[in-house]
Amino acid sequence: MSEAPWLTIIGLGEDGLKGLTAASQSALDSTEIVMGPARHLALLGDLPCETIEWPVPFAEGVQQLLSLRGRRVVVLASGDPFWFGAGAVLARHLDPHEWQSLSTSSVFSLVANRLGWPLETTLCLGLHAAPLTRVRPHLATGLRLIVLLRDGAAVRDLADYLGEAGFGETSMTVFEALGGPRERVTEMQAKALPDTTFQHPVCVACDILGAGAAVPLASGRPDTWFDNDGQITKQPIRALTLSALAPHPFEHLWDVGGGSGSIGIEWLLCHPTLQATTIEPRPDRAARITANAASLGVDRLRVVTGAAPEALVGLDAPQAVFIGGGLSENLLHWLVENLAAGTRLVANAVTLETEALLLQAQEHHGGELMRLELSRSEPLGPRRGWKASYPIVQWSVTL
Template sequence: MSENPWLTIVGLGEDGPEGLSPASRKALEDADVVMGAARHLSLLPDLKAETITWPVPFADGIPLLLEHRGRKTVVLASGDPFWHGAGTSLTKHLQPGEWQALPAPSTMSLAAAALGWSLESTATLGLHAAPFARLRPHLANGTRAIVTLRDGEAVPTLAAWLSEVGFGASTLHVLEALGGPRQRIRETRAETFDLDTIQHPVCVAIDAFGGPALTSVGGKDDALFDNDGQITKRPVRALTLSALAPLPGEHLWDIGGGSGSIAIEWLLAHPTTKATSVEIDPTRADRISQNASNLGADRLTVVTGAAPNALDGLPTPDAIFIGGGISEEMLQAVWAALPESARLVANAVTLEAEVLLANWQADKGGDLLRIELAQSKPLGRKRGWKSSYPIVQWSVQK
């Protein structure tokens, strides 16, 4: 990093100048320009530099900031700018050496210290500009989470959402203006939320209780996915995800999305995975998007259209799953789009599709797996086994 960066990102707590480090104080003293939210600027009333209030929406402030490139500029941010803060939103527009950061304790650290919680075992999420459903994979009896919220009005809305998804018995610790003279910490239950006049900035620490929880392995309950019967059922889904083998940062193409269960579970495997679901039926495509939103996988991209034409222009995949519409044309197009070392998994139900997969496996290699499942069903006054259609699965690494 350069010894003389023009931009300094200063983390600021609710105690204003009292909590500034010597380095942060010097950066402010030397600054020609200080940019920050109105609330941050009000905490530092004696600034000598030119002050600019950061506009809303946040993105509108980036061009204003870049106009000052080369001048000594300070941007004020809450706590640690790189812990659910504005840091990466700023630095992605800058070159190495143009900036330095001087963080203060994050909201998450202050909340954990106030409650005596261990941060390493607590989920931390920034929900000030994200849907509450991002919390869904983290909710189970005994789990804890600390989340930042947009403002005080968002807190009862969060409580209502927790009640709707079955976690109304959770304890909520509402922490306001942490680290400053206005600090206040109150406790309530989500389902009987009764707090008012909640001041900003605010975060909520959640002691979760209720259910149903999402399991942490592939093959989640079919009932979690709204569907019209077009769904890869739980046992087959578990085997399919095992074959797809998601890794952090990888991108999946889910062709013939149905209910979106494969793509959604791929995304739930790790917070950095990405996925595109391709579905020809518009009603099902809408249902996939809603399922993804409900289960905290709203980063799923849904493309309505028929493969292989709908695959044009999609990001390069690390893995491809074909769950429906297997044909020679489809396999030719998908194989051509599959990069070296990427993985392909295809499930076939019909004899015609099974023959196609057998021929391709003979030519390209990989594994063929025949999946035969049976469930116990009433048979008169007793029980018997009712078999599902067998599924042939081809999995291969190119």
């Protein structure tokens, strides 16, 4: 018979004890210690056992909790602990047999039921510990969004952000202390937020409306989405490059010679499980890459300031590598010698010198060479003609 878990994570609603399931009430009745935020402890009133207030920042409480291993402990969380809650963080530090989770209805479910929104087509985000820019890739008229915010002041921040993005006509429904005796619901447009103070815990449902620009879903977003100093893989070439890199869920990309960061950013926009590290030797460009990633909602992009291959040492191994700048024989040799078999490598060359490197690399390591030539129509006197850009030679190979 397996040993009973010493830790129980209980999802708590704003109605406190009234909303507890029989299993959650039983766990509370038999526990030695209840640990949780002050607000959650207050919802339960006086308890016969020891109580510990979870410290801020949250990470400090994890070690305190682990020191209680072997005693019967209940940790209080909001609603469903495994939907933008504390459950996943705690589970990473514990073996599966050490804990159990007893959830109640999540805030997302409560809001969807209040508004009659199908939850499967509604975007749900937890931004209580993340920047508001996480919503940017999704913003488009017709989107329904339910978002958890860190505090009442963040409601105005969200309204301002939507307005600046061109979606000030969005209908916002603010839920405070949803499901409890302090519940308050306020409806307004983002551009007409009332002069009022909102209280934590707060959740906002947004029916997005406005003339703001939506980020295209296809790879090869317009260059205007990326602040740059001219060092950027241009839109058509970027689309072909992302196709050659062929992102798969849970993969990690090295973008060597980031420039504006457009390749790494577009890689991350493909799927939320993807990771990317951009290596850029110039500090000003590295700062620009970080800003571009944040503005497009992929702040998880890691930016390393340094020159390759030296800056690659010690990085988490990639499944795909793109070389857009700083291509050299030394770099290619390092990659071939140090990357695991099966790693996909894509390199673009513009100059004759780097093109020669790729020709030689393809001869030794195989793969596919492709020459990309693009022309755009431009005025030519009273008529129009084709103006060709520099041709790009692209080498793609699986090592």
